[in-house]
Structures are given as structure tokens and as C-alpha cells.
Amino acid sequence: PGQTDSPAAIFELLDQVAAPVCTAEGQIVPVSQTRGALSASGQVVYLDQITVTAVTASQGRAGVKIYYTRDGTQPTSKSNRYTAPIVVREAGRHHFTFVAYGDMMADSEVVEASFVVQNRVLPPxxxxxxxxxxxxxxxxxxxxxxxxxxxxxxDGTDPHxxxxxTKKYVGPILLDRCLSESFLPGAPLASYDRGGGGPIQATPK
Structure with missing residues (x-):
């Protein structure tokens, strides 16, 4: 008696935006064809280019948008907005960080993904x-x-x-006897043959 009712407390539970799922598509380089640190890293290496996609199961709900960065920082609503698959052609390691936001929804978890692109070496x-x-x-x-x-x-075998x-090419090669040459990188290999005192025969392999 003699007291007024307290204001009512209102609580609202927000759904969380589903975390983006990031994938890459491209031609995978066999481990035997990777070089240096890449061959020992155990990470999948893609040839020449990859197409990176990001989707969230909350897609289609009010205001759901995906943002990303490529410099290791956490994305915000001022970062690059993901609107279409991202094509990457530059050789090297590429790091993506994604997050999704939605109207009246809690931010999604941050998702990180790293991909490696190796360009093809032109044939000699x-x-x-x-x-x-x-x-x-x-x-x-x-x-x-x-x-x-x-x-x-x-000796006609493939170089490795x-x-x-296998020898490393460092300068012009003089052919004055029976030889068969094979070269890396790339194909077709070229062979130079001279046998039995006949002419030097140069043919593609």
C-alpha cells in the first residue's frame, strides 16, 4: 500500500546470423608439382586461379549481408560487401575473413579461410x-x-x-656428339639427337 508499480522489464531474444561458409573452386596442383615451402606445407594449392564463394544459411532473412577483408583484420559493415564469387588470379597465399550481419539479429561468428594459388610456368x-x-x-x-x-x-629421361x-641450365649448350636433351618446365619436351656419325636430329617429344 502506498507504493506504485515498478516499470515492466522487457527482454528480447535475438537470433544469431548463421556463420558464412567459404569454399574455393579451381584446378588443384599435384603435390609433386609444388615447389619450396608449398610442397612441405600440406595445404591444397590451386593452379592459376580460384573462385571463392561465401554463403550463409540465414540468406534471405531481413537485412542479412556478408562482409569480408583480405588483410587479416576483422570485417565490419564498412568492409567489402560480398555480393558475388571472388576470382583470384595472383600467385601466393590469400587470406579471407568473413562475417554476416542481419537486421535485429546477432552478428555471426567470424570465419577465416586461406588459399594458395600457384601460376603455371611457361614452357621453355x-x-x-x-x-x-x-x-x-x-x-x-x-x-x-x-x-x-x-x-x-x-640421356633422354624427363628432368626432375x-x-x-638432371642439370640446371646456366648458359648455351654445344652439341657436337650424340645427345638427347629433355627440358623443364612445361611441355612439349624437345630432344636433340645425333647418332652413328649422322646429322644432328632435333625433334619435338
Whole structure:
């Protein structure tokens, strides 16, 4: 008696936006073809490009939007908004962080994903090109990929760095005897043959 009722307390439970699910599509590079730290990392490596997608099970509910960053920071509503699959062509390791927001809903959990892209090395170019040479010939090998290393064998086997008879190309090669050459990187391989005192025969493999 003599007291007024207290104000009513109102509580509202908010649903949480479902966390985004991030996936990548692309051609996977076999472990045997990865180089350096990538070969030891155990991470899937994609060739030339990947397409990254992000979806949330809350898609279609009021105001649900996905945002992302690529620099390791946590995304906010001022970050890049995800609206379509993201195509990545640059070689290297790419890190994505996603979060989803919705009207009158709790923010989703933050999701991180990392992908590795490795570009294809262009095939080597031999000069002079395939042909028949009746005297000794000096040929050079080049590659249009900056920083690429070229490896070769002189017994007709496929070259593999640090294996068997494989050598690293460091300068012009003089052919004045029976030789069969194979080169990395790329295909087709080129072979130069000279046998039985006949002409040097240069043919593509």
C-alpha cells in the first residue's frame, strides 16, 4: 500500500546470423608439382586461379549481408560487401575473413579461410628450333616466366630437379656428339639427337 508499480522489464531474444561458409573452386596442383615451402606445407594449392564463394544459411532473412577483408583484420559493415564469387588470379597465399550481419539479429561468428594459388610456368623455348644440323650446333633455352629455373637431362629421361642426371641450365649448350636433351618446365619436351656419325636430329617429344 502506498507504493506504485515498478516499470515492466522487457527482454528480447535475438537470433544469431548463421556463420558464412567459404569454399574455393579451381584446378588443384599435384603435390609433386609444388615447389619450396608449398610442397612441405600440406595445404591444397590451386593452379592459376580460384573462385571463392561465401554463403550463409540465414540468406534471405531481413537485412542479412556478408562482409569480408583480405588483410587479416576483422570485417565490419564498412568492409567489402560480398555480393558475388571472388576470382583470384595472383600467385601466393590469400587470406579471407568473413562475417554476416542481419537486421535485429546477432552478428555471426567470424570465419577465416586461406588459399594458395600457384601460376603455371611457361614452357621453355629452344633456339635454334627443331631441324637437321650437319655440323655442331650451339643452342640456348629461355623461359617467359620471370624467375623460372630451367632443368635438363642429356640421356633422354624427363628432368626432375635434384634427381638422377638432371642439370640446371646456366648458359648455351654445344652439341657436337650424340645427345638427347629433355627440358623443364612445361611441355612439349624437345630432344636433340645425333647418332652413328649422322646429322644432328632435333625433334619435338
Amino acid at each position: 623455348v629452344c633456339t635454334p628450333s627443331s631441324g637437321i644440323y650437319r655440323e655442331r650446333v650451339t643452342f640456348e633455352i629461355s623461359c617467359g616466366t620471370p624467375g623460372a629455373h630451367i632443368f635438363f637431362t642429356m 630437379p635434384n634427381q638422377g642426371t
